[in-house]
Structure formats: structure tokens, C-alpha cells
Amino acid sequence: MSRSKIDYLTSPVLRPYGWLIHGFGQASGSCFRPDAYPGGGLRPILPKQIHSDKVHVLDGVPPEKPVGDALVSAVPGLLLIVRTADCLPVLLAEPGARVVAAVHCGWRGTAAGILKKTLLVMESEFATSPEDVRAALGPSIAGSCYEVGRDVRQAFATAGFPDGVFRAAAGRPGKYLLDLILANVGLLVEAGVRPENISVAGICSHCRPEFYSYRRDKGEKRRMCNFIGLWPA
Numbered sequence: 001m002s003r004s005k006i007d008y009l010t011s012p013v014l015r016p017y018g019w020l021i022h023g024f025g026q027a028s029g030s031c032f033r034p035d036a037y038p039g040g041g042l043r044p045i046l047p048k049q050i051h052s053d054k055v056h057v058l059d060g061v062p063p064e065k066p067v068g069d070a071l072v073s074a075v076p077g078l079l080l081i082v083r084t085a086d087c088l089p090v091l092l093a094e095p096g097a098r099v100v101a102a103v104h105c106g107w108r109g110t111a112a113g114i115l116k117k118t119l120l121v122m123e124s125e126f127a128t129s130p131e132d133v134r135a136a137l138g139p140s141i142a143g144s145c146y147e148v149g150r151d152v153r154q155a156f157a158t159a160g161f162p163d164g165v166f167r168a169a170a171g172r173p174g175k176y177l178l179d180l181i182l183a184n185v186g187l188l189v190e191a192g193v194r195p196e197n198i199s200v201a202g203i204c205s206h207c208r209p210e211f212y213s214y215r216r217d218k219g220e221k222r223r224m225c226n227f228i229g230l231w232p233a
Contacts, residue, residue, distance in 0.1 A: 007025070007028045008024060009023060009139070009201065011024075011091070011136030011201070012199050013135070013197055013199040014093055014199075017093065017095055018231075019231055021042070021079070021227070021228070022093075022100075022229075024089060024136075024138035024201065025225040025227075026211055026224060027209075027211055041232035042077060042078075043061050043078055043079060044079045045058060045062065045071060045081060046065065046083065047067065047068055049068075049082065050067060051069065051106045051107075051109055052112070053109055054067065054069060054070070055068060055072060055121045056070065057072045057073065057125050058072065058073040058075060058080070060075060060078075069104040069105075070082075070101060070103040070118045071101060072100070072118060072125070074097065074099045076229075076230040076232050076233045077229070077230070077233075079228075079229040080100060080228050081102060082103065082226050083104070083223035083226070084138070084139075084140065084205070084212075084224050085205065085212035085217075085220055086206060087106040087141075088104075088106075088181060088184055089102070089103070089137075089140070089226035090115060090135060090136070090137050091136045091138070091228040092119070092133055092134070092135050092136075093134045094122060094126070094132050094133045096128070097127065097128045099122055099126045100228045100229060101122060103118050105140075107148065107152055107155075110184055110187070111155045111161070113187060115187045115191065116187050116190065116191045119188075119193070120191075129192075130192030131197075133197065135197060135198045136201075137185070137198070137199065137200045138203075139204070139205050139211050140180060140201075140204075141205055141213065142179075142204035142207065143167075143178060145177075146178045146179070146180060147175050147176070148175070148176055149174060149175060150176075152178060153178075156183070161183055162186070165179050165182050185198060185200065211224060
């Protein structure tokens with residue numbers, strides 16, 4: 001990952017495409033600052049996130065805020081944004097079709113397969129090919145820090161995830177450590193995305209103070225903004 005001049009990180013799998021703007025925000029960034037994004041003519045679209053598997057396709061600026069956790073578009077000038085503070089942000093791009101998506105992957109959305117559903121929507125709406133999709137996974141809580149209970153483990157088992165996405169929390173009966181990144185990389189590969197087209201930031205929001213962390217900061221309500229879009233024509 002590399003840092004831009006406005007406190008966002010960029011991904012090596014998306015950086016080569018000059019028609020695309022993207023970034024993973026830090027605590028010092030703001031979705032709402034007038035100068036938050038480089039260039040001009042961009043229309044930020046922020047959904048009302050509900051920890052779901054609901055995907056929205058945008059063909060323009062929506063009349064009201066979309067309710068769901070994934071945005072897909074091929075319209076230049078729309079900046080698709082998901083906000084996170086421990087959950088995993090995933091930015092997708094299919095260079096041939098010039099289609100992009102921003103996905104918010106909490107444990108509920110991950111268990112429901114939101115990344116697979118987003119790729120299916122991209123394919124059905126824009127004839128994209130999963131093996132051509134580039135996927136960038138941003139900063140999120142690491143598996144070593146993400147303790148969950150039996151209910152979460154059961155939800156993932158029911159959804160067919162391998163046991164390897166969990167490990168027991170030492171000295172904490174009934175508690176497990178969930179590797180949200182490993183789970184979502186698995187979803188991408190199962191859906192047909194090539195491993196060499198997947199980039200993982202490898203940054204733990206819980207451990208690094210320059211990122212917001214809901215768990216570390218005891219219910220912190222502020223969020224990082226993670227964005228992707230096509231530059232205006």
C-alpha cells in the first residue's frame with residue numbers, strides 16, 4: 001500500500017489504472033471535507049450501511065441514500081464510499097468493462113456472502129468476468145484481535161466457511177478469533193477472482209492508532225471513508 005497526499009492509502013492492484021480513483025481512509029481523513037478528494041467533478045455516494053448483503057447498482061446520483069452495504073457503478077464521476085472502523089472495506093474493479101464496486105464486509109455481511117453477491121451483480125448487469133476483477137482489501141481488525149462468540153462461529157459454519165477462519169481464544173472458553181480477511185479472500189477465490197489479482201493491506205485497525213477502531217475505542221462512532229470511482233469523462 002502507498003499513501004496519497006490526502007491521508008488515504010492506495011492499492012497496488014488498482015493503482016495502474018489512470019481512469020480510476022480509489023483510496024482507503026485514515027482517521028485524519030473526512031468524507032465531507034470539500035477538499036477530501038483530489039480533482040473535481042466527483043459526486044460522493046454514501047449508503048446507509050446495515051451489515052447486510054444488499055447490493056445497489058447506481059446509474060446516476062440516487063434520489064435518496066441507498067440502504068445496504070455494497071455499491072456498484074460504471075458511471076464516471078460517481079464516488080462510491082463505504083465507511084469502516086474495524087470492518088473490512090473491499091474495493092473491486094473490472095478494467096475491461098470499467099465497472100467498480102465498494103463493499104462493506106462486517107461479519108454478518110461476510111457470513112451472508114456479500115462479496116460473492118456483488119461479483120454476481122457485476123457479472124449480470126455489466127457482463128464482467130470474475131477472473132478479470134481486481135480486489136483490494138483495506139485496513140480492518142486482524143484475526144488476532146477479533147474475538148467473537150459461539151453465535152458468530154455457528155453462523156459461519158452454517159454458511160459453509162472452513163473452520164480455519166477461526167481459532168480458539170486462549171484462556172477464553174466459548175470465545176474465538178475470527179480472521180475476517182481470510183474469510184473474504186476465500187469468498188473472492190471461490191467466486192473466480194484470481195489470487196494474483198487480490199491485494200491485502202495487512203494493517204490492523206485495532207492495533208494502529210491512525211485508524212478508527214470500534215472495539216479499541218469503546219464504541220467510537222467516527223468512521224474511515226473508503227472510496228472508488230471512475231474519473232469524470
